[in-house]
Amino acid sequence: MDGSKAERQFLAAYDPRAFEPIAVTVDVVALTLRADRLHLLAVRRGGPPYHGEWALPGGFVRAGQESLDEAAARELAEETGLAASALGRVHLEQLGSYGRPDRDPRMHVVSVAYLAFAPGLPDAQAGSDAAGAAWLPLEAIARGGQPDPVAPRPFEQGRRPGAHGGGPGRRPLPAQQPPARHAPPGDIHLAFDHPEILADGLERARAKIEYTPLATAFLGETFTISELRAVYETVWGAPLHAGNFHRKVLSVPGFVESTGATDGRPGSRGGPRARLYQAGDATLLHPALLRPDREATIR
Amino acid sequence: MDGSKAERQFLAAYDPRAFEPIAVTVDVVALTLRADRLHLLAVRRGGPPYHGEWALPGGFVRAGQESLDEAAARELAEETGLAASALGRVHLEQLGSYGRPDRDPRMHVVSVAYLAFAPGLPDAQAGSDAAGAAWLPLEAIARGGQPDPVAPRPFEQGRRPGAHGGGPGRRPLPAQQPPARHAPPGDIHLAFDHPEILADGLERARAKIEYTPLATAFLGETFTISELRAVYETVWGAPLHAGNFHRKVLSVPGFVESTGATDGRPGSRGGPRARLYQAGDATLLHPALLRPDREATIR
DNA sequence: ATAATAGTGTCTATCAGACATTATCGG
DNA sequence: CCGATAATGTCTGATAGACACTATTAT
Numbered sequence: 171m172d173g174s175k176a177e178r179q180f181l182a183a184y185d186p187r188a189f190e191p192i193a194v195t196v197d198v199v200a201l202t203l204r205a206d207r208l209h210l211l212a213v214r215r216g217g218p219p220y221h222g223e224w225a226l227p228g229g230f231v232r233a234g235q236e237s238l239d240e241a242a243a244r245e246l247a248e249e250t251g252l253a254a255s256a257l258g259r260v261h262l263e264q265l266g267s268y269g270r271p272d273r274d275p276r277m278h279v280v281s282v283a284y285l286a287f288a289p290g291l292p293d294a295q296a297g298s299d300a301a302g303a304a305w306l307p308l309e310a311i312a313r314g315g316q317p318d319p320v321a322p323r324p325f326e327q328g329r330r331p332g333a334h335g336g337g338p339g340r341r342p343l344p345a346q347q348p349p350a351r352h353a354p355p356g357d358i359h360l361a362f363d364h365p366e367i368l369a370d371g372l373e374r375a376r377a378k379i380e381y382t383p384l385a386t387a388f389l390g391e392t393f394t395i396s397e398l399r400a401v402y403e404t405v406w407g408a409p410l411h412a413g414n415f416h417r418k419v420l421s422v423p424g425f426v427e428s429t430g431a432t433d434g435r436p437g438s439r440g441g442p443r444a445r446l447y448q449a450g451d452a453t454l455l456h457p458a459l460l461r462p463d464r465e466a467t468i469r
Numbered sequence: 470m471d472g473s474k475a476e477r478q479f480l481a482a483y484d485p486r487a488f489e490p491i492a493v494t495v496d497v498v499a500l501t502l503r504a505d506r507l508h509l510l511a512v513r514r515g516g517p518p519y520h521g522e523w524a525l526p527g528g529f530v531r532a533g534q535e536s537l538d539e540a541a542a543r544e545l546a547e548e549t550g551l552a553a554s555a556l557g558r559v560h561l562e563q564l565g566s567y568g569r570p571d572r573d574p575r576m577h578v579v580s581v582a583y584l585a586f587a588p589g590l591p592d593a594q595a596g597s598d599a600a601g602a603a604w605l606p607l608e609a610i611a612r613g614g615q616p617d618p619v620a621p622r623p624f625e626q627g628r629r630p631g632a633h634g635g636g637p638g639r640r641p642l643p644a645q646q647p648p649a650r651h652a653p654p655g656d657i658h659l660a661f662d663h664p665e666i667l668a669d670g671l672e673r674a675r676a677k678i679e680y681t682p683l684a685t686a687f688l689g690e691t692f693t694i695s696e697l698r699a700v701y702e703t704v705w706g707a708p709l710h711a712g713n714f715h716r717k718v719l720s721v722p723g724f725v726e727s728t729g730a731t732d733g734r735p736g737s738r739g740g741p742r743a744r745l746y747q748a749g750d751a752t753l754l755h756p757a758l759l760r761p762d763r764e765a766t767i768r
Numbered sequence: 769a770t771a772a773t774a775g776t777g778t779c780t781a782t783c784a785g786a787c788a789t790t791a792t793c794g795g
Numbered sequence: 796c797c798g799a800t801a802a803t804g805t806c807t808g809a810t811a812g813a814c815a816c817t818a819t820t821a822t
Contacts, residue, residue: 190532191490194568194579231568233489233577238568267566267581269493269530269537278533280493280579282566396774414812416775421810441773442819457810695801713785715802720783740800741792756783 192269193279196242197228197364199265199371200250200286203388206404207307210368211286212360213249214302219275220361224311226368227303228281238264242284249303250291261287261387265371273363285371287387311368312359376405381458383425386449394433394444395419398426406461418459424452491568492578495541496527496663498564498670499549499585502687505703506606509667510585511659512548513601518574519660523610525667526602527580537563541583548602549590560586560686564670572662584670586686610667611658675704680757682724685748693732693743694718697725707761717758723751 200211212224227249231241239262247257262284269280291305360368379385385401386393399415419425426447433444499510511523526548530540538561546556561583568579590604659667678684684700685692698714718724725746732743 192493192530192532194491194493231491231579233491234570237570238566238579241568264565266563267537269540269581271533271536280530280537280581282568282579394774411812411814412773413775413777413814417777418811439772440770440819440821442775444774460811462812693801710785710787711800712787712802712804716804717784719802738799739792739794740798741802743801759784761785 191277193274193277194231195228195279195281196231196238196245196284197226197281197367198242198246198249198262198284198286199226199368200246200260200288201371201375201388202288202291202305203401203404204290204305204307206400207309208404209305209307210311211246211249211288212304212306212311212358215361216302223361224306224358225361226283226364231282238282239284242282242286246284246286250288251303252291256291259289259387259391261384265367265374268363268367270363281367283367283371285374287375287384289388289390306358308372310358312357312365313369376461379405380460381455383449383452383455386426392429392431392446392448394446395426396444398447402459408462410462422452422455422457422459424450425455426450490576492573492576493530494527494578494580495530495537495544495583496525496580496666497541497545497548497561497583497585498525498667499545499559499587500670500674500687501587501590501604502700502703503589503604503606505699506608507703508604508606509610510545510548510587511603511605511610511657514660515601522660523605523657524660525582525663530581537581538583541581545583545585549587550602551590555590558588558686558690560683564666564673567662567666569662580666582666582670584673586674586683588687588689605657607671609657611656611664612668675760678704679759680754682748682751682754685725691728691730691745691747693745694725695743697746701758705760709761721751721754721756721758723749724754725749 198211202209202211211227213227215221215223215225227245229241229245229248231238236244242262242264243257246252246260246262250257252260263286265283265285267280267282269278271278273279273281359365379402385398385405388401388405389397395416396412398419399410399412402415403410427450429446429448431446433446497510501508501510510526512526514520514522514524526544528540528544528547530537535543541561541563542556545551545559545561549556551559562585564582564584566579566581568577570577572578572580658664678701684697684704687700687704688696694715695711697718698709698711701714702709726749728745728747730745732745
């Protein structure tokens, strides 16, 4: 029809600035578990547009210097103030790209979104870029679109004490936060199209723990089956049968491996000391742990 | 540590060309079924780099003018020479983004890859950009990486006559191609990192037809259960039990709907006339059609 | 003692897969 | 008739989920 494409490519080969540019950024939907509730890592924007509002952590990809994966890891490290060592236990995967021309008022920005699962991380985001970075409870964030039918409604589970991971030293921690009621209602609104990205990330997370062992990425090095169940219950927003879950998890080869040890910190409301497990070497769960009745065929 | 991000953002707001740019392209892994074999839409490159080699169809996203989805649909339409009407039956979804700084020798190019499932399309890519566009049988294309263990080995199925869809008028077509042996061996090598993108697209396709009805996107408006089974067998590269498949497909609500009609063109080797079905209204299959034994837990 | 939890056993409905059977068509 | 296919039926092993039960610990 025109051959203009070949021409454009030719030009691009010799003058990369010949076109109106498109900026490329990475944004990270970083999730963690705190006190049996999902939290999102968010930053306060320090300039226009959306000055002062919350947004996903992210930034520009450094042209010619880094891959998308590297850029996402870098942004996450900067924003959490975490050393690469601590990032080792964080799962990071590409979520998808968002490129509507008007999603950023300044110019056409294509954002490559990433999804991160993190164990309980220290709250302080010292130094670094993100003075205003914080873990926000998900319920405090306004839904992207319609009321999500598969949304993780906090169904008020037994409020386990150590059900969140908590890194290597996660021993006592009698309840770092007073079990304050559901926190502020969903009145925090994310900037840009980040509500949509968050919604996609949540759905991905819910699906991902069905057929991969990534739920363990929310926990510490070792964990009990109950803690693992708490991850599923929180991410899926539905209670699971303790006994069946226990048997199921142990029956899936490669999901978890027993460390001989038992939990030194038993449940605060009694019960025998649980055995401790660590993540196995499986990358896919077979058979999978399917979400409870997604109502025959969702249409 | 520096606050340079805020500064960069500030600059970007007022001078989009202040940085070394990153180009954004879309590339499409378009798959179709011809004569019971998967084919990939590929174009011959008309200029450096990789001049004369095969590559995925794609091109630059038009800054400020179109979304990523729109760009992918546009490129696919240009390359196939298809009107938007014919594209209506094509499934198009985002696959992932690829952004290693050295993946294009000219400059840092981030490519947003898309995956397309198409019914049998006319071979002629008239006019349009792509003088050199063609559907290449997958076996003719060199594997991206290691020998893919889940690769769809052509297991030599019964060579059904009409097992490929074939758009609205797919009646006679007694065997448009002589059942030529497996075509040239895998010696075609795709340019750039397109072998990797193709491999990812194939794996996505194999997984996607497990839990979505998208296998029907490879077929015409109406199809028989056998034709649908041929899609699964070809994409998965493994034979399926005809009887069990039949019963299973009909038992999944919303997968297929019976049109009263029966196939006017019976199997060339006899047998009763099969009933014709059309795609149902389900968007997810429940229960899913799982691939045959992926060997307990893939590690 | 009471309540709550860890872990195991049992039963049942469901499903995937193997196999068989009947009917229908082309050659 | 013979061979291949469509469609349905039957059987078995595996699994998910419901439920029960015992043991252990905090309060």
